[in-house]
Each structure stands twice: as C-alpha cells, then as structure tokens.
Amino acid sequence: MTWKNAVRSTLAVLLAGTVIAGCSDNGNSTESPAQSTNSPKTNATESNQPSSDTSVIDEQPSSVYYEIFVRAFADSNDDGIGDLNGLINKLDYLNDGDPSTDTDLGVEGIWLMPVNDSPSYHGYDVSDYYNIDPDYGTVEDMKRLMDEAHKRGIKIIMDLVVNHSSVEHPWFVDSATGKDSKYRDWYVWAEDQGREPNGASATNGGDAWHRNNDSHYMGVFWGGMPDLNFDNPDVRAEMIKIAKFWLDQGLDGFRIDAAKHIYEDLQTDRNGDTTEKNVLWWQEFRTALQAVKKDVYLIGEVAENSPVPVAPYLNGGFDSGFNFGLAQNLLSVAGKEEDSNLANSLSRTHGMFSEVSGGQFVDAPFLSNHDQNRTMSVLRGNVDHARMAAAMLLTMPGNPFLYYGEEIGMFGQKPDEAIREPFIWNAGAKAGNGQTSWTPSQFNIDNPPSVEAQQKDPNSLLSHYKKLIRIRASHAALRDGAIEGFETSNGAVVGFYRMTQAEKVLVLHNLSKDPQEVVIAGDSGMKEMIEALKEGSSFQDGKVKLPPYSSVILK
Structure with a gap:
C-alpha cells in the first residue's frame, strides 16, 4: 500500500463512525473513540478485574521530557538572558546521570523552544535556520549541550518551525x-x-x-x-x-x-483532503530523516482537544501528538476532585492511535505548555490539586512533558510573556546562580518558593515531582505499559491498571480532601502495596485506605 493510499485508508476508518460523542465535566463537547472489536487495545473494562489476555497489551516505552524556554531558564554571563551555557550548567538539576542520587529531577529528555536566530524574543519567526540566536550562544554551544546531555542520559529535541x-x-x-x-x-x-x-x-x-x-x-x-x-x-x-x-x-x-x-x-x-496533504508531507519528512537517524523522535503540535484529528498524523508521520484533550481533563479532574472516566476514555483513545499507527505511537500527555495559562494558575494556587495533577500525569502512559517551572509551582496567565517568566532558582529571584531576568515577573514575585528552598524541603512540590519520576522509572509497567480502566465505585478516586507483557500494577489516586476506601476484588491479582506517596496509606484484607490527596500503587 502506498503512503497516499494508507492515509486515505486511515481517514476512511476515522470517518466511518469509530468515535462516539461525549461531554466533558466543564460542559465543552468532546469526542472519544469508541471501542473497536478488532483494535489492538480492547482491554478497557468497567469491572475491577484485570484482563487476562496479555496479547492485547500495546506497550509504550517512554521517557519524561522537560520543556525549556532558554531565555527564561538559566543565565551563564549575567546579562539577565538565559542561554545554552546556562542550561549546560544546570543539567545536573534536571538529571545528573547518577541513578543513585536523588537531588536531580530525573527527566530523560529536553524539548527546547526555538533556539534558531530570530528577531523576536520567542523565536517562532526564524530568520536563519542554520544558526543559533546570538543571545543564546553558537552552534558549537548547541553541540556541547547535546554532548553533555547525552552523557547524563538526556535526549534533546528542539522546536522546528x-x-x-x-x-x-x-x-x-x-x-x-x-x-x-x-x-x-x-x-x-x-x-x-x-x-x-x-x-x-x-x-x-x-x-x-x-x-x-x-x-x-x-x-x-x-x-x-x-x-x-x-x-x-x-x-x-x-x-x-x-x-x-x-x-x-x-x-x-x-x-x-x-x-x-x-x-x-x-x-x-x-477538511479531509487538507489533512491528507499534511500527513503525506510529514510522512515524506520522516522517511527522509530516518535515512540519517533511524530512531529520530518526531512529536507534532496538532492543537485539537479531540483525538480524532490527531490520529492520522500518527500513521507514519509522527511518533507522538500532544494530548491536548487529556491535559484539559487532568486539570479539570484535579480541580473538581472528581473522576470523569478518565482511564477508560484514554484507553479507547489509545486503541484508535494503536490501530492507526500499527502499534507504533507513543502518547504525549502534559498539563500545560508555553501557549497556555500555567497549571498552578488554572488550579487557583491549590498545591494539593497541583500534586494530584502531577501524580496522574506521571502515572499515565507515554512520554509525559513538564513545562519548566511546573515542578516548583510557578504561576502565569496570558499574555504570553507572563507564562514564560524567569525560572526561580534563588529566593526572591535574586541575581546569581544562573537566575535570569529577561522580563519582570508579574506572577512569581513572592510565590512559589525557589528551587533553593524546595530542594531542602522533603514535602515540597519539587520533592513530590522527583519522587513521582523515580517511582515511574522503577517500575516497567508505569514506565512503558498500556492503560486499562479500573472501576473504583468511588467518584473521588481515579483508578487504572498499567501493564506490560511481564508486569501489571494498579494505580489509585484519591483526589479529595477526605480519606477514601476502595475494595479490591480477590481475583484482581493485586497482592501488595509497593508504593505510597503519603503516610497512612494501607492495603489490607482487600481494602485500600487512601489519606486525603494521596496515591498508591499495588502489585
């Protein structure tokens, strides 16, 4: 089958009624793919018993990525503008390359917002595709960044506009x-x-x-x-x-x-004809790049809340498409402290993506990015809600993307400059230690606490993110597994299985301010609690007790 016929076949499948309409909690109309009887993923279930058919498991080997606006992140020459050498100096904050330490965040990939030469502060209007913005450094600096990142096990992708x-x-x-x-x-x-x-x-x-x-x-x-x-x-x-x-x-x-x-x-x-032209181009692009780097990672910004318009781009074009609909749902669920059938909806979405891509897709969940109001502002400064949003994100399948500053609880609301404020290294954002000052802060003057302060606090939001990322890396099912819904019969608790061919775990998140209890069926296969993010969690006699705003993982 030619690329063109493959695209037409994909579009025909999507237009043939493989989706059902739904309504999100916030009243906005959304679309979710229906369960297909011949989909590689037919493992969503309304019971709390896991599927016994491991042949349907579509694994998604993943890495945690961190989005960086270089201008705002770290300054190496005290001009107030972040640069590539400043980022190099801070790589150990992101990942020091030593799995035995716990001072670093533990991310495995970095997405750089545009670094090519441009007349604008944001870089999305490129004037030289083969050079680096002089404010940021040189091509040689970029090469050194990639070398140093690779030494630490960090991949680097950059915006291509x-x-x-x-x-x-x-x-x-x-x-x-x-x-x-x-x-x-x-x-x-x-x-x-x-x-x-x-x-x-x-x-x-x-x-x-x-x-x-x-x-x-x-x-x-x-x-x-x-x-x-x-x-x-x-x-x-x-x-x-x-x-x-x-x-x-x-x-x-x-x-x-x-x-x-x-x-x-x-x-x-x-319309469909335009989508077909887009997809054919990205297939041409990918094929050409794979001649240079077979494992090149391509992730597309297809800014749609429904998964249906995203799916065709996963057919030989991109490895991943950002999951905008999931981001909206995660923040809504965390803010309202109420599940919205999150896991089952996501499982059905992945069934569609798997079918379209031949099982080659990797989802890209996130909470916010450089074009959206920051997570902490959307959640109105509620740190407990921010913790639960992070816990759900970092136990989901695919490559989760963190927006710089999200892990320390930075605030920000549009216009764009105000959601791209300087990262806070020091108390009061005082000069030194790489602190940038490219634009005056409107939202991050007194809050949140700096990296310097949060590194010393085991209960900080930063420590919460570090713990979650380490838990994710420690369990193959969390890192690389598929997702299957788990019915908790409790609207305040989000539950789902994560599984690879070799391992299955059950994840439970108590979204609420009240303690919750979930009964686990004896034939669920769950024997022990292997992780708990809050003291007071327990699993005994088939019952899981969850303190307020807490998460546990069973195996």
Missing part, C-alpha cells in the same frame, strides 16, 4: 522584491496564484493575507510570519536539509510547531 519563516528571513526579503525573485514561489502570493486576498485564518479567524507593495502574502499567524509554500518541492527539500543538519550535530528529534497548518491555512481548508 517550518510552516512559516520571519519576514526578515533572506528568502522572504528576496521573495518580496517581485515576481522575478528566485524565492518568489517559496511563499504564497495571492496575485501570483490568481487568488483573491481574502479569507479567515484557520489559526485565529483573522485576516490571513497581508499587503506588501502591490501584492498580498499569506501569514495565517500574523504578518511577521509569512507562510512557506509547501507545494514547491524546493521548499520541502530545504526543510528536510535543515532537519538533517541538526540531526548531524547530534540532535535526537524535533517538536514540530503548527503541524496541521502546512496546508490548513484558511477556515475553508478544514
């Missing part, structure tokens, strides 16, 4: 000179294509077209980000060349920005 460039990129500057430009067809000019320069952007509903002299170019995000023309094979070849360049430097993969907007430019482009 190929949907658009900066208006200051030499390609666009030349393209804008007129129809005779070598790079004219590298961008989308309405008059050149005989199009009317009107239509609402698929990204924000605004005008997608921007005037330049007597012509109009497409820029679906804003005028400073002109869209590249992926119908031009030279553009596609150049983007592959750029990606190969960074893989040759030692990079492990890419987070693909705006992955669905390669061809989905206008509101009228939201």
Whole structure:
C-alpha cells in the first residue's frame, strides 16, 4: 500500500463512525473513540478485574521530557538572558546521570523552544535556520549541550518551525522584491496564484493575507510570519536539509510547531483532503530523516482537544501528538476532585492511535505548555490539586512533558510573556546562580518558593515531582505499559491498571480532601502495596485506605 493510499485508508476508518460523542465535566463537547472489536487495545473494562489476555497489551516505552524556554531558564554571563551555557550548567538539576542520587529531577529528555536566530524574543519567526540566536550562544554551544546531555542520559529535541519563516528571513526579503525573485514561489502570493486576498485564518479567524507593495502574502499567524509554500518541492527539500543538519550535530528529534497548518491555512481548508496533504508531507519528512537517524523522535503540535484529528498524523508521520484533550481533563479532574472516566476514555483513545499507527505511537500527555495559562494558575494556587495533577500525569502512559517551572509551582496567565517568566532558582529571584531576568515577573514575585528552598524541603512540590519520576522509572509497567480502566465505585478516586507483557500494577489516586476506601476484588491479582506517596496509606484484607490527596500503587 502506498503512503497516499494508507492515509486515505486511515481517514476512511476515522470517518466511518469509530468515535462516539461525549461531554466533558466543564460542559465543552468532546469526542472519544469508541471501542473497536478488532483494535489492538480492547482491554478497557468497567469491572475491577484485570484482563487476562496479555496479547492485547500495546506497550509504550517512554521517557519524561522537560520543556525549556532558554531565555527564561538559566543565565551563564549575567546579562539577565538565559542561554545554552546556562542550561549546560544546570543539567545536573534536571538529571545528573547518577541513578543513585536523588537531588536531580530525573527527566530523560529536553524539548527546547526555538533556539534558531530570530528577531523576536520567542523565536517562532526564524530568520536563519542554520544558526543559533546570538543571545543564546553558537552552534558549537548547541553541540556541547547535546554532548553533555547525552552523557547524563538526556535526549534533546528542539522546536522546528517550518510552516512559516520571519519576514526578515533572506528568502522572504528576496521573495518580496517581485515576481522575478528566485524565492518568489517559496511563499504564497495571492496575485501570483490568481487568488483573491481574502479569507479567515484557520489559526485565529483573522485576516490571513497581508499587503506588501502591490501584492498580498499569506501569514495565517500574523504578518511577521509569512507562510512557506509547501507545494514547491524546493521548499520541502530545504526543510528536510535543515532537519538533517541538526540531526548531524547530534540532535535526537524535533517538536514540530503548527503541524496541521502546512496546508490548513484558511477556515475553508478544514477538511479531509487538507489533512491528507499534511500527513503525506510529514510522512515524506520522516522517511527522509530516518535515512540519517533511524530512531529520530518526531512529536507534532496538532492543537485539537479531540483525538480524532490527531490520529492520522500518527500513521507514519509522527511518533507522538500532544494530548491536548487529556491535559484539559487532568486539570479539570484535579480541580473538581472528581473522576470523569478518565482511564477508560484514554484507553479507547489509545486503541484508535494503536490501530492507526500499527502499534507504533507513543502518547504525549502534559498539563500545560508555553501557549497556555500555567497549571498552578488554572488550579487557583491549590498545591494539593497541583500534586494530584502531577501524580496522574506521571502515572499515565507515554512520554509525559513538564513545562519548566511546573515542578516548583510557578504561576502565569496570558499574555504570553507572563507564562514564560524567569525560572526561580534563588529566593526572591535574586541575581546569581544562573537566575535570569529577561522580563519582570508579574506572577512569581513572592510565590512559589525557589528551587533553593524546595530542594531542602522533603514535602515540597519539587520533592513530590522527583519522587513521582523515580517511582515511574522503577517500575516497567508505569514506565512503558498500556492503560486499562479500573472501576473504583468511588467518584473521588481515579483508578487504572498499567501493564506490560511481564508486569501489571494498579494505580489509585484519591483526589479529595477526605480519606477514601476502595475494595479490591480477590481475583484482581493485586497482592501488595509497593508504593505510597503519603503516610497512612494501607492495603489490607482487600481494602485500600487512601489519606486525603494521596496515591498508591499495588502489585
């Protein structure tokens, strides 16, 4: 079967009624994939007895990733701006490479927000794809970061922004000179294509077209980000060349920005044909990169709360797509202290992803990122709710992604600069020890406590994250296993099995402020409590006692 026929087959399956409509706790309509009788994952259950058929287990070997905005993270030269050398100096905070120590966070991967040269503070309008922003360092600094990270067992992926460039990129500057430009067809000019320069952007509903002299170019995000023309094979070849360049430097993969907007430019482009074109491009891209690095990791930003639009991109395109719907549900469940059939819904989603990808997908759960209000602000400063959100995230399948500062409880609400504030190394965010000051803090002046303070407190949120990550790494079922729902008959408790072919564990989270009790059936296979995140937890005579805001793992 050709790639094109495979994509069409995937889309046909998704459009043939493999989803059922539901309603989330917050009243927003959501979609969840229905259980398929021939899916590789048919292990969701309403009883609290585990499935006995291990042949359906679709394992997801995983790593914990940490998203970093370099400008805000760590400063090496006291100019207030974070840089690559500052990050290198702080690698031991993330993972010191020694599993016998417990002072590091324990992450195994880093996602760098854009580090290419750009006229903007955020870097999502690239002016030189082959260079590093001078504020951050050099290509040699980037190579040293990758070398030092690899020594500690940390993979590095970086944002690759190929949907658009900066208006200051030499390609666009030349393209804008007129129809005779070598790079004219590298961008989308309405008059050149005989199009009317009107239509609402698929990204924000605004005008997608921007005037330049007597012509109009497409820029679906804003005028400073002109869209590249992926119908031009030279553009596609150049983007592959750029990606190969960074893989040759030692990079492990890419987070693909705006992955669905390669061809989905206008509101009228939201259809199956556009999705097919997008997916075919990402399959072409992946195939080319695997010739350089067979195990390249590609994760796409397909910003949809429903899993249905994400699924086609897992068919030979990306390893992972960020699970936006799960992020919303995790925060809602933690904030309301009430389960919403979380595990069974996720199991069905994974059944769809597994079928589409031939079992090759890895989910990418998260709580928040650089485009969203921070977790602690969404949860209104409730540290107990933040602890439970983290506990659920870090016991879920796939590669969990942490947004820098989430582990210390940083606050932040839009605009974007205020959700990307300086990471807090020192009390009061005072200068020294790598502290950045790239923008004044609005939300993190007095709270949360700094890394310096939380490292010394065994009950801090940071210590909670470190413990969770170590527990995850210690059990194959938690690290690499599939998920299966467990019926607790208690709305305040989230329960689910995690399993590999060789191991099965039961995870229980008490979301509430009150103690809870869960009865475990004798034929569940659970014999002992192997982990408890809070004193007072117990498992005896078939009953699990859970203190307020606590988690246990049984085996």
